[in-house]
């Protein structure tokens with residue numbers, strides 16, 4: 001018997017706003033607990049929420065980028081439930097009329113995942129459980145969230161992983177959220193069921209929670225698909241339940257069994273008037289969107305002769321992709337620009353200390369690559385110039401001049417160093433004449449050392465070979 005896995009994802013994304021969704025409290029993540037709070041987000045009686053325009057704009061932008069139909073009539077509803085992290089005892093959300101519906105996200109694999117709905121809501125507080133008591137931080141109550149729900153279109157853990165990565169990248173491209181999972185700016189719940197292939201009705205679904213990374217989501221789904229298929233094979237009924245992923249044990253555990261659906265007693269939020277989103281707002285957001293990652297990916301594949309892997313790394317960060325294109329506009333050597341960006345450049349960036357800001361311009365970067373291609377800087381010196389140029393906007397020509405790094409390629413000048421090295425290293429010279437090829441690399445290295453890394457190693461090798469083989 002063959003089985004099919006059916007997965008639906010529910011992603012919560014924190015929108016990139018300075019203030020909360022219904023009050024002017026800051027959304028700053030680093031603030032000490034319970035300092036970004038006010039009577040509105042703490043649910044004091046008699047206070048009035050006011051919708052944050054920026055949150056609405058960003059939400060519309062995401063809906064458009066995910067090809068949703070926008071419901072222009074905005075109205076919020078109260079989702080009533082009691083929980084210690086929810087001081088109002090209700091969450092302002094959208095239920096009957098979500099902001100966006102009927103969208104889709106195309107994946108590089110060619111699959112299209114339908115988006116069922118996207119709605120705006122406020123976040124709850126954060127509970128911090130200690131041994132015998134719990135702490136509560138209300139800084140997060142009232143942070144604007146977007147809930148993005150897919151249709152059950154995903155058929156493997158790998159596909160869920162691809163969707164999540166692509167959704168995140170799309171949202172980052174349009175500046176609607178940083179999607180920083182470590183800060184909880186992107187959270188994901190999943191539903192998974194299995195059925196026999198060819199079956200039309202869905203199997204009993206299980207909800208999974210507590211995955212802290214996309215890899216965690218993929219691992220949890222892999223485990224759960226295996227567990228459920230095993231149940232089907234053994235004719236053990238699958239129970240509708242919520243399970244928690246334990247990343248250490250690599251297993252899911254039952255959290256709660258759902259007897260029936262929750263009754264949240266939704267009703268329209270009386271303190272927020274409903275209104276119609278203006279065409280101008282939608283037009284402005286549509287204009288902002290620009291090129292999305294999938295389009296950029298296809299264009300890069302088409303325009304530059306790069307490997308798929310190179311393209312994927314370049315487009316994985318909008319800033320990196322822009323930097324690449326700006327540099328290519330200055331020096332039309334896409335392959336070399338990509339090599340230097342994905343190699344030495346990223347290496348330099350990874351070794352930066354916290355707080356150090358990258359200031360190098362695409363122009364300066366292209367210049368370094370040009371110096372290298374013109375044989376005026378050897379590999380080592382070019383890397384050194386790059387590390388010096390990274391944190392300044394100082395002109396590269398000036399840096400090279402100050403450091404005296406221009407490559408020495410002149411045979412006459414280099415021959416002097418070569419003669420010195422031959423004289424000082426009779427053993428290596430002897431080894432080479434007895435056929436030990438690696439001895440020549442040692443000698444080249446000695447010349448590089450003497451010239452403080454400025455010699456052109458290719459020319460040095462040529463001189464050495466000519467000199468020793470005669």
Ligand SMILES: [Zn+2]
Nearest residue numbers: 023025038041
């Ligand atoms: Zn507040």
